[in-house]
Amino acid sequence: MELNKYGYNDHFAGRFAELELPSHLIPARVTAVFKHVLRVVSADGEGLARPKTSSFRDVDRMERPAIGDFVALESHPGDTSLIHAVLERTSLFVRDDPDPNAGQQVVAANFDYCFLVSSANDDFNINRIERYLTVAWNSGAMPVIVLTKADLTDQLEAYRSELEAAGFGVPFFAVDSISGNGLAELRELIQPGQTIVLLGSSGVGKSSLVNALAGEERMRTGGIREDDARGRHTTTHRELHLLPNGVIVIDTPGMRGLGVGTASDGLDETFSDIDEIGEHCRFADCTHEDEPGCAVQQALENGTLSRKHYINWQKLKREIAFNERKQNSQLQRQEKQKWKTISKMSKQNSKQNSKHKHRA
Incomplete structure (x- = not known):
């Protein structure tokens, strides 16, 4: 299997060489993340893998393998392979973990575009889109706003005006995955070998968009319920897809609540x-x-x-300031605990040395 089809290029080959790893390790890309195991693709094909315990024992959770990562793999075809290292990332989408005590989590890595997907039905929410924009700008990739189910609304021009005000120069596409309207323009934006990550709430049509871009059914979808205009199918885990046109798509579970963490650079851009x-x-x-x-x-x-735009800016600015203060407090506690441990070990060593001298 040719890994370059999955976005592996000279840049990542250079990063792999710089690690000076043992010769039996090969490059691979993480294509799916499940609860206890990952799926990877390499020159040996597709298979399951897990992080090698000794390599990641003292590593922060943000540096552990995530969807889209390129990794150094100890390949065991037909068995579970071992991941020894994660290559330096070119872009990174991070969110606050739903568990308030867990800090931040990596949603996706190494992508060229963030497709911020919203639908032209009751799901449309400009405040949520501005949240996505803030985190997307902070990721290091180019955000693109995609409004799905555009054929189902007579409010398209009103939505367009709101998005142009909020997006401030961000490319915007109104598409319909069923009829194909707007898809040709969207396809012209992306090239083979490039990776896009789809971000949006459940039911906005991300899976249908993947199928439409692929020209075939890659993701199971459901119809639209008349009572709430939502689809029945939702993605339950992060997964990377190589489309027939050579474009790589990372689909993610819907995130109705999205914390912006400490994305101050993204706030400035949005x-x-x-x-x-x-x-x-x-x-x-x-x-x-x-x-x-x-x-x-x-x-x-x-x-x-827009007063709505201004109020959302105030809200997100306060949230980022709070998260920065919280992170600083956590770092201070970690540093304090580290020095406590060092002091304790030093005292123990002193006692042991004193005993040895007394015996001598």
Whole structure:
């Protein structure tokens, strides 16, 4: 199997060589993540693998293998292979773990585009899209907004206006996966060997979009229920698909709640229009709330800046600030615990040395 079809290129080959690994290890890519095992693809074909315990014993969970990662594999065809190392990532999508005590988790790695998928039905939510944009910009990849089920709405122009205001230059495509409308333009954006990750809530049509881009059924889908306009099928795990046209797609489970973590760079990109307006404020350190001469407040009053957009910016900014404070507190506790452990070991060593001297 040719791994370059799965996005392995000169860049990753260089990263693999830099690790100076034993000769029996080969490059592979993680194509699916399950509860206790991963699926990988390599020159030996497709198979199951797990992280080698000794290689990842003291590694932070963010550095463990995730969907889309290129890894160093000890291949055992017909059995469970072992992952020895994860290659340096070119892009990374991170979210807050639903477990409040678990910190952050990696959703996907090594992709060129983030397709932020929303549907033109009751699921449409501009605040959620701005959240996705914030995290997508922070990932290091190019965000693209895809509005599915476009043939089912008469509000398309209104949605387009909201998305253009929120996206601020982000490519936007309105498509219908059944009729094929809008798909040709979307296909022109991506090239063979490139990887896209699909992000969006359950039922927005991500699986149908994968099938439409592939030109065949790759993902099981369900019809649209009349009572709530949602599909019956939802993805339950992260999976990478190689499409017939050579494009690689990472499908992810729907995420209705998406924490933005500490994505301050992504916030600046998503709300760059507010930053540009803020350059005209009287004071350089203006918070854009109640200071005199605030250009942002003036834009809100004259209607050139959406109040909904501004309120969401405030909300996400507070959330990021809170997460940064929380992370700093966690790091301080970890550092304190580390020095406690070192001090304890030092005292134990001193006692042992004292005993040896006394015996001597």
